[in-house]
Amino acid sequence: MSAAPDRMTKAAQPSRYDIAGFKAEIVGIPVIDEAQVVRKRSRDFFWYSPILNAELANKSADIIVSPRDEAEIVRVAAACARRRIPLTVRAAGTGNYGQAVPLEGGVLLDITALTAIEWQKPGAIRVQAGARLLDIDMATRPSGYELRMHPSTKRSATVGGFVAVGSVTYGGLREPGNILAARVVTVEEEPRILELRDDAAQKVNRAYGTTGIITALEMPLAPAWPWIDVIVAFDDYMDAFQAGYEVALADGIVKKLVTPVSWPIPSYFGALKQHCPQGKCILICMIAEASLGPFKAIIGSRGQVTYEAPSEEGPGTVPLYEYTWNHTTLQWLKSDRSITYLQCLFPHDRLVESAREMIARFPGEVLAHHEFIRFGGRVTASALPILRYTTPERLNEIIALHEEAGVMIANPHVVSLEAGSRHKRADADQLGFKHEVDPHGLMNPGKMASFSPNPR
């Protein structure tokens, strides 16, 4: 496979790496080296950020490899280690931080062919890393179960690429019990296969694919309730927020999504606009059918139910959750590329006050929508507000003002894992673990910026 000559300019530049030798070593495993395709597949949704867009636009791997099983992954890992070729793992590429964008070129390891479900039992499933989240739910629902949480990209994202979004019932993916086990191939001359359970399995989480190649995951399941999608319209955003907070706190109400959205965001909601009255703020919820009565009792006369129907996520429908989390940003970006977003975690002990403060502080500039979640056992809100972008300086100022007010920011406008984390550093565990599984530092070098290989 090769690209047309007129498109070869960039790809024709000699790679820094021994790609030819690599290809010879992994013969029999499907590869793509057509420059256009490789460049396209080296991207994710980093373009939501004008800053990342400038920084990552020209990053590309040299070659895509698509192994079909773990044995082929082991061969690829060994070949990269021997030739010191960077390796970046890529699944559906639905991330927003350039997680899967190769910063130093090299091999893009496409895991989307590994989709098998190894087993399922009541409450748990073991799947290969490339299985799509929606397919997992389709496979588990006949026995009454589903994944505990999923990103708004559920219909395309894979379980291996799934970076936690948190949930209103089970807390974040990082919390104990939300990943049961992970199987990892190390990037060494003689790759090892590690089976990690419980605490140890958390080492692979949110490391942006820099700590070994995940080939399988064992995930806990939740009961699959018959979910009802509901939209409630409110005159005032804080009323929608308060009602959502009460629903989130009501442990007797089984729910999956509680998302207040301020006007004018719903005016960008395409097919959903007919259920979003002009000028109104809305509360988007997924509520178990059996809890719908008590849910409405909480809402009372404060808001008006404008939509109520069983959740659907089959082909040809846009599920309600594709208007929440960072899909909200996407809905707006479809018609207006001038905005970007932030990623916030509000303090649980002064949630309403801090939400109100941030709204008052940036009128017309930072537009609120929140996601109620449980975090460390407490009900609080995450948020990915729409931000009318002007300059990098102003963006950074807004971030700083949030942090001063006690609203934690996971900066989605930076390349490295450390700069993007709430704590501005890689976990000690993650750094130590990386020495074990990627001693040469070949997994997307630059992504875990504070890592440097031990001298050998």
Next chain:
Amino acid sequence: MSAAPDRMTKAAQPSRYDIAGFKAEIVGIPVIDEAQVVRKRSRDFFWYSPILNAELANKSADIIVSPRDEAEIVRVAAACARRRIPLTVRAAGTGNYGQAVPLEGGVLLDITALTAIEWQKPGAIRVQAGARLLDIDMATRPSGYELRMHPSTKRSATVGGFVAVGSVTYGGLREPGNILAARVVTVEEEPRILELRDDAAQKVNRAYGTTGIITALEMPLAPAWPWIDVIVAFDDYMDAFQAGYEVALADGIVKKLVTPVSWPIPSYFGALKQHCPQGKCILICMIAEASLGPFKAIIGSRGQVTYEAPSEEGPGTVPLYEYTWNHTTLQWLKSDRSITYLQCLFPHDRLVESAREMIARFPGEVLAHHEFIRFGGRVTASALPILRYTTPERLNEIIALHEEAGVMIANPHVVSLEAGSRHKRADADQLGFKHEVDPHGLMNPGKMASFSPNPR
């Protein structure tokens, strides 16, 4: 039916009420008027409290009526209303506050014959009020569901008599969504049948049976996980408490019971003693099988697992939960009647500190065991500590000291609903509702002490 002459002394005293006329009116409905039996069935577990024991020991109904369906209940209610005979509803009588003890004699309405399951569907069930909680679980488990919460008296208690204990996952029975509907017969000359849903259904909750005769309840269900009973031993009580708190906060871990118990309480634990090492404090938990690994990861090396087995609650076994909540008190009372207990709700925002304070304040006098629960959306602890009883004055002093320290007390040593509630009053809703359903104030007069009938 009549008692032996030598036992007739008390029953032979003429009743204040027209019991003969009442009997004639309800002919065909089973009654018991043998004084010994009536006195025995007029009691509950109020004797846990030395104060209530003195106060209630001689209270008795005049007659027991055991209707077999709602139509018979309507006849009993009408007969009581016409003759102004007090009526006290009684099911299994597992309460500890004399809820079902007739303060003014009259009719004891036994609802234990109404046990039918009207229907069940995924996530909800509708049952008659006399159905036993264990029987409900047995009926729902084949379809993968169970009640969301139950008292430690589950094996004998009925759904109608169930006064909320709260749960670590779904919050209290009083929280929205935890009772879906209730059917109530009013105590009037022409009884009405009210069908109450959602908010309205909460009016019947924790009113000690003074707001209408509940004949059926619609309850939400929870997925029935395979539960594992676990005991972990710790050197120090606050270590057990802290570990339990972390488990309670871990939303990714599916659990049903998290109960730290201080030494020497486990030395009174009968069959369970073999799993309770001498001098150690223990943590009693019910954990879903799929969450057992992460549960143990949280415990880590702080405690030692001394027992681990699938939950059993069939005949001939003593389920683990019968060592928790107020069953803890019962275990001790089996061999030592000198103790009693308190009923506490700790503040969620200084939980560890306030638990530590109370333990330090009453060494050897108030012996700690806590129940982690979610209350209003926050993880906190309820507690029914063992109290070495000396005098009523000291008991009241201890209660006052708890309240001063921000630990709310639902006083289990008082007769009236108001004195026993955390807020020292009947709910405005409950009072108003009582006028509707019991206009003559016949339902266990004195129990809702602040109620007086409207003049007619």
